[in-house]
Amino acid sequence: MNNMERDAPAFPSATMTTLRQPDDCKPNDRCLCFGLFADVHHADLDVRNNRYHRQALERMRRAVADFELAKVDFAVELGDLIDEAPTAEAELALLHEANAVFSHLPAQRHYVLGNHCVWSLTKQDFLEAIGRHASYYSFEQAGWRFLVLDACFRSDGQPYGLKNHDWRDSRIPDAELEWLAYQLGVSRLPTIVFVHQRLDVSSQFGVGNAPEVRRLLESSGCVVAVFQGHEHTGGYCCIAGIHYVTLVSVVEEPDPLGGAHAVVHLTPQAIKIQGYGRQSSLEFPLAANPAARNRSPESGTRTLEEDP
Numbered sequence: 001m002n003n004m005e006r007d008a009p010a011f012p013s014a015t016m017t018t019l020r021q022p023d024d025c026k027p028n029d030r031c032l033c034f035g036l037f038a039d040v041h042h043a044d045l046d047v048r049n050n051r052y053h054r055q056a057l058e059r060m061r062r063a064v065a066d067f068e069l070a071k072v073d074f075a076v077e078l079g080d081l082i083d084e085a086p087t088a089e090a091e092l093a094l095l096h097e098a099n100a101v102f103s104h105l106p107a108q109r110h111y112v113l114g115n116h117c118v119w120s121l122t123k124q125d126f127l128e129a130i131g132r133h134a135s136y137y138s139f140e141q142a143g144w145r146f147l148v149l150d151a152c153f154r155s156d157g158q159p160y161g162l163k164n165h166d167w168r169d170s171r172i173p174d175a176e177l178e179w180l181a182y183q184l185g186v187s188r189l190p191t192i193v194f195v196h197q198r199l200d201v202s203s204q205f206g207v208g209n210a211p212e213v214r215r216l217l218e219s220s221g222c223v224v225a226v227f228q229g230h231e232h233t234g235g236y237c238c239i240a241g242i243h244y245v246t247l248v249s250v251v252e253e254p255d256p257l258g259g260a261h262a263v264v265h266l267t268p269q270a271i272k273i274q275g276y277g278r279q280s281s282l283e284f285p286l287a288a289n290p291a292a293r294n295r296s297p298e299s300g301t302r303t304l305e306e307d308p
């Protein structure tokens with residue numbers, strides 16, 4: 001499996017236009033912006049657990065429209081693009097519907113695997129449907145490096161698929177850890193990580209071997225932020241100088257309260273997260289690796305029997 005995906009961006013190049021440059025971004029600076037959303041859970045299901053599945057696609061349309069207005073360089077969906085259907089074929093149809101909306105964005109798109117993406121489907125089914133060939137991979141743009149991780153593996157190393165897993169049992173297996181260590185060693189570019197399950201908690205929403213993964217990220221000295229989903233209330237903490245941002249889910253809350261997405265601006269000085277809908281705006285200076293050794297309390301943690 002080739003995990004180095006370097007598809008040429010369909011649109012636009014990394015060159016920033018003045019329209020979307022934050023004030024502190026000078027020409028030739030390492031500036032970039034991208035769109036983010038998580039936990040769409042598109043499905044033809046009645047409301048349950050505060051999830052408004054039938055409103056999810058329209059919320060995605062709004063996200064895509066905002067990304068287009070912001071002229072993002074690329075966009076990332078952080079997993080659980082779809083929810084369950086009676087058959088694998090029906091789940092595949094949901095995936096095609098959701099991807100058709102995401103594909104309206106005239107920019108490069110990235111997909112993080114979530115536990116619901118590979119419930120009835122296999123990873124290969126999912127990847128083929130969206131025209132991708134790897135579930136974890138790296139790419140570089142405008143002097144930044146991005147790593148897309150796949151934590152949809154059971155603790156025994158088996159990949160999720162064909163209804164074989166419990167959503168609380170997530171792990172990044174040894175082969176992916178080796179790949180990650182290699183990727184973090186070959187470049188000194190500032191690095192951003194995307195993953196569905198959380199790497200900053202030890203709760204049921206976290207990756208089972210998150211401490212091991214964090215050690216790799218921390219020892220590299222180049223990872224500045226991790227963007228994740230899975231826990232629908234969202235959350236934030238900083239561990240050892242790395243910012244962990246959990247996006248609020250698209251699917252929860254009735255309209256007009258529902259919907260959550262973000263446009264992230266990267267500059268040499270800061271990460272600026274512009275929140276839309278239920279997603280808060282956040283900003284982190286990058287210069288001095290702030291605060292870093294003090295961890296804030298885990299946020300957004302709750303007991304939830306339904307799989308997120």
Ligand SMILES: [Zn+2]
Nearest residue numbers: 039080230308
């Ligand atoms: Zn979810």
